[in-house]
Amino acid sequence: MRMTRIKVAAVAAGLAMVAAGCGDAGSSGGETRDVEADENAEFESGTRMAELNEQGSIKIGVKFDQPGIGFKGASEDEPVGFDVEIGKILAADLGIAPEDIEWVETISDNREPFLEEGEVDLVVASYSITEERRQVVGQAGPYYETGQQLLVRSDSDISTVEDIKGTEVCSVTGSTSLENIEAEGATARGFDTYSECVDQVLNGSLDAMTTDGAILLGYAAEDPDNLKVVVEPFSEERYGVGYSKDAPEMCDFINDSLETAAEDGSYDEAFEITLGESGVETPELPALDPCA
Amino acid sequence: MTAEAAPEPGQIHAGTGEPLVVLDGVNKWFGSLHVLNDIDLSIARGEVVVVIGPSGSGKSTLCRTINRLETIQQGSITLDGQPLPAEGKQLANLRAEVGMVFQSFNLWAHKTILENLTLGPIKVRKTSKADAEKRGMELLERVGIAHQAQKYPAQLSGGQQQRVAIARALAMDPKVMLFDEPTSALDPEMIKEVLDVMVDLAQRGMTMVVVTHEMGFARTAADRVVFMADGAIAEENTPEEFFTNPRSERAQDFLGKILKH
Amino acid sequence: MEDIVSNFDLVLSGFWITLQLAFWSALGSLVIGALLVAMRVGPVRVLALFATSYVNIVRNTPLLVIFILVFAGFPALDLLVGTPFLVKGIVTMTIYTSPFVCEALRAGVNSVQLGQAEAARAIGMTFGQTMTQVVLPQAVRASVPPLTSVIIAMTKNTSIAAVFGLAEATARMRGFTNNNADDRILIFLVFALGYIVIVEAISGASWLLERRWRTVR
Numbered sequence: 001m002r003m004t005r006i007k008v009a010a011v012a013a014g015l016a017m018v019a020a021g022c023g024d025a026g027s028s029g030g031e032t033r034d035v036e037a038d039e040n041a042e043f044e045s046g047t048r049m050a051e052l053n054e055q056g057s058i059k060i061g062v063k064f065d066q067p068g069i070g071f072k073g074a075s076e077d078e079p080v081g082f083d084v085e086i087g088k089i090l091a092a093d094l095g096i097a098p099e100d101i102e103w104v105e106t107i108s109d110n111r112e113p114f115l116e117e118g119e120v121d122l123v124v125a126s127y128s129i130t131e132e133r134r135q136v137v138g139q140a141g142p143y144y145e146t147g148q149q150l151l152v153r154s155d156s157d158i159s160t161v162e163d164i165k166g167t168e169v170c171s172v173t174g175s176t177s178l179e180n181i182e183a184e185g186a187t188a189r190g191f192d193t194y195s196e197c198v199d200q201v202l203n204g205s206l207d208a209m210t211t212d213g214a215i216l217l218g219y220a221a222e223d224p225d226n227l228k229v230v231v232e233p234f235s236e237e238r239y240g241v242g243y244s245k246d247a248p249e250m251c252d253f254i255n256d257s258l259e260t261a262a263e264d265g266s267y268d269e270a271f272e273i274t275l276g277e278s279g280v281e282t283p284e285l286p287a288l289d290p291c292a
Numbered sequence: 293m294t295a296e297a298a299p300e301p302g303q304i305h306a307g308t309g310e311p312l313v314v315l316d317g318v319n320k321w322f323g324s325l326h327v328l329n330d331i332d333l334s335i336a337r338g339e340v341v342v343v344i345g346p347s348g349s350g351k352s353t354l355c356r357t358i359n360r361l362e363t364i365q366q367g368s369i370t371l372d373g374q375p376l377p378a379e380g381k382q383l384a385n386l387r388a389e390v391g392m393v394f395q396s397f398n399l400w401a402h403k404t405i406l407e408n409l410t411l412g413p414i415k416v417r418k419t420s421k422a423d424a425e426k427r428g429m430e431l432l433e434r435v436g437i438a439h440q441a442q443k444y445p446a447q448l449s450g451g452q453q454q455r456v457a458i459a460r461a462l463a464m465d466p467k468v469m470l471f472d473e474p475t476s477a478l479d480p481e482m483i484k485e486v487l488d489v490m491v492d493l494a495q496r497g498m499t500m501v502v503v504t505h506e507m508g509f510a511r512t513a514a515d516r517v518v519f520m521a522d523g524a525i526a527e528e529n530t531p532e533e534f535f536t537n538p539r540s541e542r543a544q545d546f547l548g549k550i551l552k553h
Numbered sequence: 554m555e556d557i558v559s560n561f562d563l564v565l566s567g568f569w570i571t572l573q574l575a576f577w578s579a580l581g582s583l584v585i586g587a588l589l590v591a592m593r594v595g596p597v598r599v600l601a602l603f604a605t606s607y608v609n610i611v612r613n614t615p616l617l618v619i620f621i622l623v624f625a626g627f628p629a630l631d632l633l634v635g636t637p638f639l640v641k642g643i644v645t646m647t648i649y650t651s652p653f654v655c656e657a658l659r660a661g662v663n664s665v666q667l668g669q670a671e672a673a674r675a676i677g678m679t680f681g682q683t684m685t686q687v688v689l690p691q692a693v694r695a696s697v698p699p700l701t702s703v704i705i706a707m708t709k710n711t712s713i714a715a716v717f718g719l720a721e722a723t724a725r726m727r728g729f730t731n732n733n734a735d736d737r738i739l740i741f742l743v744f745a746l747g748y749i750v751i752v753e754a755i756s757g758a759s760w761l762l763e764r765r766w767r768t769v770r
Binding site: 359361386392394411460461464 | 596666668669672676679682686687690694
C-alpha cells in the first residue's frame with residue numbers, strides 16, 4: 001500500500017487518524033515488460049545516438065506521480081507506466097538495457113530546463129507537444145493522443161462540461177488543463193501533484209480534478225468505488241518525446257523507433273500492461289509529425 | 293518595636309479618628325531576607341504619616357504593600373475596614389481607591405499629559421471623556437501644569453512630571469495617597485515645587501503615607517513620623533518629638549548622620 | 554512576451570489574491586500574536602504555558618507542513634471541508650505567522666519599563682487594560698522594525714499557497730512559464746518585480762510609522 005505524500009506528512013504532524021481514509025492509489029499498473037537491448041545498434045559517429053550507445057547508459061525524465069503513465073511508489077526502486085515502457089523501447093534501440101537507464105523525476109515545470117541543461121537526455125512525461133515548447137526543445141512523436149476530461153466522485157452529478165460552471169476544479173499548478181477549465185467557468189485550484197489534487201476531490205473539498213484523460217483513467221482504475229471519469233475529451237493533447245535542440249538528429253531516431261515498436265507489437269504490449277489496465281482500448285500509434 | 297507600636301488612632305496625631313488603613317502583624321520575606329517584620333500600623337483618615345529610615349529598611353516595600361504592588365506572606369491589611377483582595381477585579385477596584393506616586397514618575401510615555409490624567413477615570417471609573425478632561429484640567433491647574441496639557445511626558449522636566457503624576461493619582465479621587473520617595477529622582481532645584489504640591493494636599497486633609505528623606509517636609513506636614521530599621525518599625529512619634537528627642541538608638545544614629553550636613 | 558502582455562490581467566489577478574492573502578493574514582497574525590504575547594507575559598500560568606508551547610511548536614514546524622495539515626489533514630477529519638480556499642490559506646498563514654509576531658512583540662514588551670505597567674495597575678486597571686492601554690501600544694512602537702521583517706517574510710511565504718489551490722501570483726507565474734517555455738526569464742522578472750513592489754510598500758509604511766512615532770515623543 002502506498003501512502004500519498006500528503007498523508008505521510010499529515011501523520012507526521014500527529015494526525016494518525018488522517019491515515020484512516022488513505023487510498024491505495026498506485027497499486028495497479030505495476031507490471032513491466034522485459035525489454036532487451038539491441039546489441040547490433042549502430043549510429044553514424046558524431047550523433048547523440050552514437051554517444052549514448054557508446055556510453056551505454058541514458059537519463060530519461062518521467063513523471064513519478066501519474067499512475068498508468070509514469071509512477072513510482074515510495075518503496076519502489078523503478079517507476080512504472082506507459083511512458084516508462086516507451087522510454088525502455090527507445091533505450092533498447094540505442095543498445096541500452098533497462099537496468100542502465102537512470103530514471104529522473106520531472107514535473108511539468110522543469111521539463112524544458114532539464115533538457116536544456118542536459119539533466120536528462122530524453123523526456124517521456126505526458127509531455128504535450130506545443131509550438132511554444134518546440135521553440136526551446138525538440139519534441140518527437142506524438143506517441144499517444146488523449147484529451148482533457150474530468151475525474152469526479154462516484155456520486156457526483158457532473159456529467160457534461162457545462163456542469164462545471166461555478167464549481168471548483170483542481171489540477172497541477174501552472175498546467176494548461178487549469179487554464180482550460182478556468183475558460184469553462186470553473187474556479188481553478190492548482191496543487192503540486194495530481195495525488196494531492198485527487199485527495200481534495202476524495203475528501204470533498206473540491207468538485208473535480210481535470211487533466212488528460214489518460215492520467216484520470218489511471219486514478220479511476222485504482223479507486224473505482226469512489227471515482228469516475230466523465231465528459232467527452234474537450235481538448236487535444238498529443239504526447240511527444242522531448243529531446244535537446246542540440247541534437248536534432250534524435251527526432252528521426254525516435255520516430256523510427258516508435259514506428260518499429262508499433263509494427264512489432266511492443267507498442268501495443270506496453271499499452272496493455274499499463275494504461276490498458278483501466279479498460280481503455282489500445283490505440284493505434286498516431287500519425288507522427290515529420291521531423292524538421 | 294517600641295512600646296507604642298500600635299497606638300490608638302488619634303492619640304498622638306491629628307487624624308479625624310477612625311482608622312482608614314490598618315496593617316496588622318504584616319510579615320514579608322524576599323527569600324531568606326526578612327523585609328517586613330511584624331508591622332502593626334494604623335493610619336487614620338486625614339492623617340499624614342511620613343515613613344523614614346535608612347535605605348534597605350523596608351520603608352518602600354511597606355508603602356507598596358498597601359496597594360498590593362507587593363504581596364505579603366503573613367498578617368492582614370485592611371482599607372476602610374475591607375481586607376485587601378488577592379486578585380482580579382476587586383483588587384483593581386481597591387487600587388483605584390489608593391493613589392500612588394512613584395520615585396520615577398512612571399507617566400505613560402505614549403500619552404499626552406492630559407491623557408495621563410484621563411485614562412484612569414475613563415477606563416476604570418467609566419467617567420465620560422468630557423468630565424474626565426474637565427477634572428483633569430482642574431487638577432493640572434492646581435499643580436501648575438495646565439499650559440502643558442497637550443505635551444508628552446518626555447517634554448517636561450522631572451519636577452513637572454512628578455506634579456503631573458500626583459495629579460494623575462488625584463484624578464481617581466483616592467481615599468489615601470501613597471508616595472514612594474517622590475523627590476529622590478529629582479534635581480535639587482525641582483524638589484520644592486513637588487513638596488509644595490504635597491504640602492498643599494496635606495493641608496486639604498488628604499490621608500497620606502509618604503516615604504521620603506525630606507526631613508523638612510516631615511517637620512512641616514507630617515502628623516506622625518514612623519521610623520523603620522531592618523524591616524521593623526523602630527520608633528513612631530510626632531515630628532517634633534522625633535526630631536528633637538529620638539528615643540531609639542537606631543533613630544539617634546540615623547538622625548545624627550543625616551543632620552550633620 | 555505577447556502572452557504576458559496580452560494576459561496581463563492574469564498577472565494582476567494573481568497579485569490581487571497575493572495581496573488579499575497577505576493583508577488578512579497580517580491582520581490575523583497581529584491580533585493572534587498580540588493575544589499570545591498577552592498570555593505569555595500575563596499572570597495566568599496555564600495560559601502562559603499554552604502560549605509558550607504554541608510558539609515553540611509552531612515556530613519549529615515548516616510552513617509547508619501546516620499547509621498540508623490545514624488543506625489535507627483537517628478535511629480528512631471532516632474539518633474545514635466547505636471552507637473557501639482563501640480562508641483556509643489565511644488560517645494557515647495566521648497559524649504560522651502569529652508566533653513570530655508574538656516574539657517580535659515580546660521583545661517590544663520587554664523594552665517597556667516595568668514602571669509603566671505598575672503605574673497602570675496602581676491606578677486600578679485590570680491586566681487586560683494594562684496591556685491594551687499602556688504596554689502593547691508602547692511595545693508595538695518598539696517592535697515596528699522586527700514586525701516589518703515578519704510581515705515581509707509572511708508576504709513572500711504566501712507563494713506556497715500556489716500549490717494549495719490558490720491562483721495567487723506564483724501560481725499564475727507557473728501558468729505563464731508552462732505556456733511560454735521560451736520566455737521564462739522575462740516572466741520571472743515581471744513577477745519578481747510585483748513582489749518587490751509589495752515588499753517596498755510594506756517597508757515604506759513601516760518607515761512612515763516609525764517616523765511618526767518618533768516625532769510624537
